[in-house]
Amino acid sequence: MSNNGQSVKQIELPATITIRDLAKVIDASPIDIIKKLMANGVMANINQQIDFDTAAIVASEMGYEATLEADKTEKKEDFGEIPLWRRIIMQEDPAQLVRRPPVVTILGHVDHGKTTLLDAIRHTNVAEGEAGGITQHIGAYQVEHNGRLITFLDTPGHAAFTAMRARGAQGADLVVLVVAADDGVMPQTKEAAAHAKAAHVPILVAINKIDKPNADIGRVKQQLAEIGLVPDDWDGDTIVVPISAKQKKGLDDLLEAILLIADNMEIHANPKGKVIGTVIEAKIDRAKGVLATLLVQNGTLEVGDVVLAGVAYGRIKAMFDFTGKKVRKAPPSTPVSVMGLNDVPQAGEMFEVVESERDARNIVMERMQTSKQAETAAKKAVTLEQLFDRFKSGDVRELRLIVKADVQGSLEPIVNSLKELSKGEIAVNILHAETGNISENDVMLASASGAVIIGFNVQADVAARHMAESEGISIRLYDIIYRLTEDVEKALKGMLEPEEKEKILGHAEVRAIFRISKVGNVAGCYVRDGEIRRNARIRVVRNGEVIGEGAVSSLKHLTEDVREIKQGFECGIAVKGFDAFQVGDILECFVLEKAQPSKDVF
Numbered sequence: 001m002s003n004n005g006q007s008v009k010q011i012e013l014p015a016t017i018t019i020r021d022l023a024k025v026i027d028a029s030p031i032d033i034i035k036k037l038m039a040n041g042v043m044a045n046i047n048q049q050i051d052f053d054t055a056a057i058v059a060s061e062m063g064y065e066a067t068l069e070a071d072k073t074e075k076k077e078d079f080g081e082i083p084l085w086r087r088i089i090m091q092e093d094p095a096q097l098v099r100r101p102p103v104v105t106i107l108g109h110v111d112h113g114k115t116t117l118l119d120a121i122r123h124t125n126v127a128e129g130e131a132g133g134i135t136q137h138i139g140a141y142q143v144e145h146n147g148r149l150i151t152f153l154d155t156p157g158h159a160a161f162t163a164m165r166a167r168g169a170q171g172a173d174l175v176v177l178v179v180a181a182d183d184g185v186m187p188q189t190k191e192a193a194a195h196a197k198a199a200h201v202p203i204l205v206a207i208n209k210i211d212k213p214n215a216d217i218g219r220v221k222q223q224l225a226e227i228g229l230v231p232d233d234w235d236g237d238t239i240v241v242p243i244s245a246k247q248k249k250g251l252d253d254l255l256e257a258i259l260l261i262a263d264n265m266e267i268h269a270n271p272k273g274k275v276i277g278t279v280i281e282a283k284i285d286r287a288k289g290v291l292a293t294l295l296v297q298n299g300t301l302e303v304g305d306v307v308l309a310g311v312a313y314g315r316i317k318a319m320f321d322f323t324g325k326k327v328r329k330a331p332p333s334t335p336v337s338v339m340g341l342n343d344v345p346q347a348g349e350m351f352e353v354v355e356s357e358r359d360a361r362n363i364v365m366e367r368m369q370t371s372k373q374a375e376t377a378a379k380k381a382v383t384l385e386q387l388f389d390r391f392k393s394g395d396v397r398e399l400r401l402i403v404k405a406d407v408q409g410s411l412e413p414i415v416n417s418l419k420e421l422s423k424g425e426i427a428v429n430i431l432h433a434e435t436g437n438i439s440e441n442d443v444m445l446a447s448a449s450g451a452v453i454i455g456f457n458v459q460a461d462v463a464a465r466h467m468a469e470s471e472g473i474s475i476r477l478y479d480i481i482y483r484l485t486e487d488v489e490k491a492l493k494g495m496l497e498p499e500e501k502e503k504i505l506g507h508a509e510v511r512a513i514f515r516i517s518k519v520g521n522v523a524g525c526y527v528r529d530g531e532i533r534r535n536a537r538i539r540v541v542r543n544g545e546v547i548g549e550g551a552v553s554s555l556k557h558l559t560e561d562v563r564e565i566k567q568g569f570e571c572g573i574a575v576k577g578f579d580a581f582q583v584g585d586i587l588e589c590f591v592l593e594k595a596q597p598s599k600d601v602f
């Protein structure tokens with residue numbers, strides 16, 4: 001077969017494949033694959049699974065035509081992809097099961113309107129009286145429609161891909177796939193659809209931005225049909241709702257459709273059963289300690305329960321609903337923010353209620369042991385790939401950033417203001433923006449893409465710091481947004497305050513002290529080596545110890561002001577802020593030189 005003169009090789013790929021394995025199959029560097037994915041807006045690390053569609057796109061760019069090895073993988077997925085919480089509910093006594101509100105996640109290509117839609121739904125549908133009070137984002141919220149509750153996961157739109165498996169499709173009963181009517185189906189739309197399918201989560205499509213003059217609903221439907229989402233009015237089984245998130249049009253229809261789909265599913269749980277759920281997001285609050293947003297998926301979470309999530313655990317001291325109101329109980333499908341964990345759990349992690357803190361501790365100890373082993377194994381693999389990449393260096397035409405922040409609420413304004421800086425000669429390219437501490441993964445992505453990591457109110461993990469050091473990756477931490485944007489702006493202009501380096505110009509020995517009224521003591525000196533300059537600084541050294549420092553305020557040869565005076569000459573030196581000279585003091589003259597500012601990196 002030939003394509004522009006190049007032969008296209010046929011390969012078969014499974015429904016999901018790790019980047020490492022894909023690299024082997026198509027005989028490419030994993031780093032090149034990571035870069036290709038980044039260019040398509042997908043962030044992934046070497047051990048991450050990507051779905052067939054994504055793998056096929058990458059493969060095709062590298063001269064391969066991929067087909068799905070259908071049979072083998074379908075079966076594996078059916079079991080493997082059912083999230084643990086669903087399996088736990090399946091084990092509950094059917095007689096105890098009751099309906100619970102559907103949990104919905106909104107996914108789609110960047111800029112297609114996910115955030116706008118989440119905000120629009122929140123503001124128009126949260127029960128009256130509450131809406132005004134909602135100032136915080138806990139990562140999830142609930143709305144009421146026709147007297148029924150719907151839970152929305154307010155997941156970061158930008159990071160939807162990586163976060164999705166963990167947070168989105170796994171925790172959700174239903175995915176609303178947002179597609180902009182003017183832009184149509186894009187790579188991330190396909191990716192989201194594929195993930196939702198892999199997780200067996202039904203997809204409802206919201207065609208957004210129908211208010212736009214260039215909106216083309218028909219074209220979008222055509223594209224949807226092409227990726228297997230055939231609209232219901234085209235005899236398919238995908239419900240498609242046209243909306244305008246911006247003008248808040250069609251929102252009722254969308255909520256209606258969500259409930260309709262929910263009614264045809266078995267969305268239930270046992271409120272009296274085993275308490276389990278998913279960590280939606282978590283952070284450290286200065287006043288409240290660890291605050292974790294938990295989505296209860298089975299059982300009823302109560303204040304006083306001992307919660308275990310990964311290696312974080314603790315007795316719940318207080319619990320708040322998404323409006324910030326204190327609650328004592330949280331039935332299934334309720335998102336709550338809880339206080340009392342001893343550590344920040346990872347978003348996407350399962351949590352469970354255990355008998356006692358002692359039980360929790362024991363389980364945590366076991367888990368730590370296993371994760372340590374896994375970590376060392378992963379680390380080795382990563383470093384090797386990194387080494388590979390270091391041989392190739394590309395032209396940097398843009399400032400690439402990986403942005404990590406403590407909460408979604410601060411991530412958004414940061415990303416927005418950074419995007420705005422892009423107008424100059426060099427663009428800001430935010431490769432990845434997510435909440436949470438800076439991890440080794442971030443450093444790896446930075447290394448693969450030549451990016452700088454920016455952290456806001458977060459820390460870099462110890463392992464991440466080590467890796468950054470060895471990889472020469474710059475990590476910048478901030479706690480003031482203004483400083484962050486200012487630094488990035490400076491970096492863009494190649495004007496970032498460079499490091500100051502000290503350069504010693506020469507030494508003079510104090511041989512006499514002259515008292516001059518109004519000026520104070522002036523040191524009569526002999527220049528022993530180098531030179532003394534007027535626009536420089538002096539360090540006063542006595543018996544080997546520095547006893548004072550200041551700028552040269554006057555430099556005279558005999559009675560004449562001079563700019564500099566060389567070795568072997570005598571001079572009078574006055575130092576700003578210091579005049580307690582003694583005969584025998586050594587005056588070391590130095591300047592602070594700015595290192596050459598680098599052009600497009602920090």
Ligand code: GDP
Binds near residue numbers: 209247
């Ligand atoms: P996200 O990246 O998917 O979360 O997209 P955003 O919600 O940030 O929206 C991206 C841009 O599209 C923003 O400038 C929104 O104001 C705009 N937008 C979102 N929904 C609509 C809509 O229904 N109509 C129009 N005209 N613009 C919209």
